[in-house]
Amino acid sequence: MTAAAVAPRPVDAGTVISVRDAGIRFKRNRRSRRSFKDLFAGSRRRTRPGEFWALRGVSFDVISGEAIGVVGRNGQGKSTLLKLVAEVILPDEGTVGVHAGVAPLIEITGGFVDELSVRDNVFLTAGLHGMKRTEIEERFDEIIDFAEIGDFLDTPYKHLSSGMRVRIAFAVISRLEEPVILVDEVLAVGDKAFREKCYRRIEELLAGGRTLFFVSHNEKDLRRFCTRGLYLDKGELVLDSTIDEVLDRYNADYGV
Numbered sequence: 001m002t003a004a005a006v007a008p009r010p011v012d013a014g015t016v017i018s019v020r021d022a023g024i025r026f027k028r029n030r031r032s033r034r035s036f037k038d039l040f041a042g043s044r045r046r047t048r049p050g051e052f053w054a055l056r057g058v059s060f061d062v063i064s065g066e067a068i069g070v071v072g073r074n075g076q077g078k079s080t081l082l083k084l085v086a087e088v089i090l091p092d093e094g095t096v097g098v099h100a101g102v103a104p105l106i107e108i109t110g111g112f113v114d115e116l117s118v119r120d121n122v123f124l125t126a127g128l129h130g131m132k133r134t135e136i137e138e139r140f141d142e143i144i145d146f147a148e149i150g151d152f153l154d155t156p157y158k159h160l161s162s163g164m165r166v167r168i169a170f171a172v173i174s175r176l177e178e179p180v181i182l183v184d185e186v187l188a189v190g191d192k193a194f195r196e197k198c199y200r201r202i203e204e205l206l207a208g209g210r211t212l213f214f215v216s217h218n219e220k221d222l223r224r225f226c227t228r229g230l231y232l233d234k235g236e237l238v239l240d241s242t243i244d245e246v247l248d249r250y251n252a253d254y255g256v
């Protein structure tokens, strides 16, 4: 049976994300590009020379309001999983059903455009997530105050330091009204005071019922926010359990 033939499971009330047997393969040197012909050639399950599965056979459901920590060593597929949930990439096999809007902070650029000013990027990103111009104008000062980068409103995004990029990206993403928030390790770039401010904001969002995916190598942070853990190893989901069980298993496996 081809992946395309897998019938989507009925979605329970409250299920915001439903991932079934998802797999994504990359070329060693760049993202695998499937040709139009491949879609009909039944070659989806095969790995061609130079390709590998960054994720494979991954299945889980997420209920609205869950806070999920994604755990695993470097290169085991954590960021790839978040990109699937953000629908930035599509699975090569299986299905990824996302039944709610997603605000992703998954790369340092936060989806911002290098050449545009900070001001224009705020309007662009918030607009792409469905905010009306008047709503963005109302929240603009709050966003800039949160990021503490009021002196750089007309600066092209590419000229900001990496910490400043994360500040503005987080400030915008965390003001969106999307029900699902994805936070990759990018916050690690921010200084300690700013990180703490972001963490308090994440706690507010969780208290307000948002759903969180949080990738981190920091056990304390994972335990602070997350109730559930997904442990990825060699592209497979080896454990889906409480965050405490997931961290215990990860520590036992890798002796940290």
Ligand SMILES: Nc1ncnc2c1ncn2[C@@H]1O[C@H](COP(=O)(O)OP(=O)(O)OP(=O)(O)O)[C@@H](O)[C@H]1O
Binding pocket: 026, 027, 028, 029, 030, 031, 032, 054, 072, 073, 074, 075, 076, 077, 078, 079, 080, 081
């Ligand atoms: N666009 C891409 N093209 C080719 N390979 C990729 C691409 N993106 C990720 N990979 C590879 O897929 C694997 C999983 O990468 P991923 O970034 O998901 O790991 P990770 O668990 O988030 O790692 P880290 O903890 O280091 O951030 C790695 O081997 C990585 O090199």
